[in-house]
Every structure is written in structure tokens, then in C-alpha cells.
Amino acid sequence: METIETDVVIIGGGPAGCSCALYTARADLKTVILDKNPSVGALAITHQIANYPGVSTEMSGDDLLTLMRDQAIQYGTDYRRAQVFGVDVNGDWKTVFTPEGTFKAKALVLATGAMGRPASFKGEAEFLGRGVSYCATCDGAFYRNKEVAVVGINKEAIEEAQVLTKFASKVHWITSNDPAEDNFEAKQLINQENVKHWSKTRLMLIEGNESGVTGVTIKDRGEEQKQSLALEGVFVYMSGSKPIIDFLGGQIALNETGGVLVDDFMATTSEGVWAIGDIRNTPFKQAVVAASDGCIAAMAIDRFLNSRKSIRVDWVHS
Numbered sequence: 001m002e003t004i005e006t007d008v009v010i011i012g013g014g015p016a017g018c019s020c021a022l023y024t025a026r027a028d029l030k031t032v033i034l035d036k037n038p039s040v041g042a043l044a045i046t047h048q049i050a051n052y053p054g055v056s057t058e059m060s061g062d063d064l065l066t067l068m069r070d071q072a073i074q075y076g077t078d079y080r081r082a083q084v085f086g087v088d089v090n091g092d093w094k095t096v097f098t099p100e101g102t103f104k105a106k107a108l109v110l111a112t113g114a115m116g117r118p119a120s121f122k123g124e125a126e127f128l129g130r131g132v133s134y135c136a137t138c139d140g141a142f143y144r145n146k147e148v149a150v151v152g153i154n155k156e157a158i159e160e161a162q163v164l165t166k167f168a169s170k171v172h173w174i175t176s177n178d179p180a181e182d183n184f185e186a187k188q189l190i191n192q193e194n195v196k197h198w199s200k201t202r203l204m205l206i207e208g209n210e211s212g213v214t215g216v217t218i219k220d221r222g223e224e225q226k227q228s229l230a231l232e233g234v235f236v237y238m239s240g241s242k243p244i245i246d247f248l249g250g251q252i253a254l255n256e257t258g259g260v261l262v263d264d265f266m267a268t269t270s271e272g273v274w275a276i277g278d279i280r281n282t283p284f285k286q287a288v289v290a291a292s293d294g295c296i297a298a299m300a301i302d303r304f305l306n307s308r309k310s311i312r313v314d315w316v317h318s
């Protein structure tokens, strides 16, 4: 597998990650953004963003994010779609693990947002890592020729279910509502030979034994009876707000609200690692705040890597 060395790796391509990349790339630092999915972050799912300074009040979050990403790329950022599943922050080189390859950076920036959610289905927490997963891209291959369930109706659920159709013998897609009429991706998924769509259906229970998940209990909204499905994997994609820190393996200090702890320069307690945006779990989760964090971290990183005494600004007085 590929190993890539670079100056800065930014995990997460939301407004925090993209603004940080814009500044580090413009400061001539070799910058890589690793983003699991440009459509699932908080800004990407924002229907209309009326309060980002300087852009049309009609603009969608997705369109604004595309502008930010394109601008970072235009200045040299290497944007890659990859889900980070682990990091090693020991030593001068920080290592980042993805299914697509390993990245080594002199500066690591955490910008994965707060779209994580506490386990809410019965059995979800108990079987997490033993059949329950939040990442088909990482774990899909474990379920070759096995039956799995995907729970959720958002874009991420649909895309991840598509990934699983390549491995699993059957993908049970469980949604509490019908997808919208114009949801082309959902239609494509339902038309796959090995997909069974359980619409207007709730997941009641994830069952298993010491070797892992063995099945789920579901209930159709219009039926009295519950139903059991025998399967070995359950992939859960529900929305909610909780800093995404699972890939950190407890290596980075958190604040009392569960966000990553930083100083005024967005530096974490681990030298060479910064955290920006909603992953800090600030009380003011706004795109403009996330973008501002990204700028602050980038300037601090430039100073750190170039041993500058003062921060180099990105503008010149005329």
C-alpha cells in the first residue's frame, strides 16, 4: 500500500479543513486533505446558508463547500477522498491510516466535525467492532458473501450501502421513511440485485453472541408483528451532533464537553497536532467559526514548521 510523506495532513474537508488547507497551501506547505465524504459533513447537508459573510443568501451549504474546496485545490492542496480509521501521533512524523494508504506528516490537523452520534439502537454499543460498524469502506470486505444491514436514509447511508453491494450476498437497507421521489442514488441502490429495501421500517434490536452479530429485529410501521433477519453485519448511519474522534484511539486530550482540547492557536496538547472546527465542540458551531479556526491553525503551523518567531501574514500593506 502507498505511503505518502507531506508537510501537512488535514483530516476532514469541511469549512475548517478547507480554509486551513487554503492557507497552508498558499504558505508553500505541501498539504493533503483526507475527506471521507464531501456530502456528509455539517456544511454539506446545510440546505441554505444565509449567514456566511459575502456569499449569496440563496447559496446551499454544499455549493459553498465546493467553492472552498476548489479554492484550496487551486492553490495546490492535494484533496483525497479517504476515511481515516487510525492515527499515530507519537514522534516528529504523525502517521495517518486509511484504507487507501498511509500518510506521514510533520503537522496533523483534526477537522472531522461533530456529526458523530451516540449509539442509540439496542445492541449497537455492545456489538460495535463485532459486527456493528460505521464504515463500509473500511469494513465492507469482511462481509464478502455474507448478509448485512444498512440503517439510515442519508447520503452517507446510500453511498456506503452501494459499497457493500460489491461484497455482501445481500444488503438489507432499513429506512424509517421512503426516500424522496427524486432521490436518484436511492433508486439506483434499490435496483441492485442484492439489495432488499425495508421501507417505513424501524430497527428494534441488534442481536448476537460472543462471536458477534447474528441478526436484527425490525418492525414495519404498519404491522403489529416484529420480524427477525439473520445477518452478520450492521452498518449504522444516523445523523446527530457529537465530535468525531473515534479514529484518535484516545491519544489526544479532550475538553470537558468531549471536544478536542486546544489552545489559542488551535494546538492540541500533542505537539504537531492541531484541531479546528466542530471537533472542538464549541458552543458556536458555525461555518464562519470553523473557517476562522482553520486560518488560525494554518498560520500557527507555518510558524511551527518554519520555526518563525512571529506569524507570517498572508497580505502585504501597499
Ligand SMILES: Cc1cc2nc3c(=O)[nH]c(=O)nc-3n(C[C@H](O)[C@H](O)[C@H](O)COP(=O)(O)OP(=O)(O)OC[C@H]3O[C@@H](n4cnc5c(N)ncnc54)[C@H](O)[C@@H]3O)c2cc1C
Pocket: 011, 012, 013, 014, 015, 016, 017, 034, 035, 036, 037, 038, 039, 040, 041, 042, 043, 044, 045, 046, 047, 048, 049, 050, 051, 052, 082, 083, 084, 085, 111, 112, 113, 114, 115, 244, 247, 276, 277, 278, 279, 284, 285, 286, 287, 288, 290
Ligand atoms: C443541519 C445543519 C444546519 C446548519 N446550518 C448552518 C448555517 O446556516 N450557518 C452556519 O454558519 N452554520 C450552520 N451549521 C453549522 C456548520 O455547518 C458547522 O459548524 C460547520 O460545517 C463545521 O465545520 P467542520 O469543518 O468542523 O465540520 P464538517 O462541516 O462537519 O466537516 C467535517 C468533514 O470531515 C469528514 N470526516 C469525518 N470523519 C472523517 C474521517 N474519519 N476521515 C476523513 N474525513 C472525515 C466529513 O466527511 C466532513 O467532510 C449547520 C449545521 C447543521 C448540521
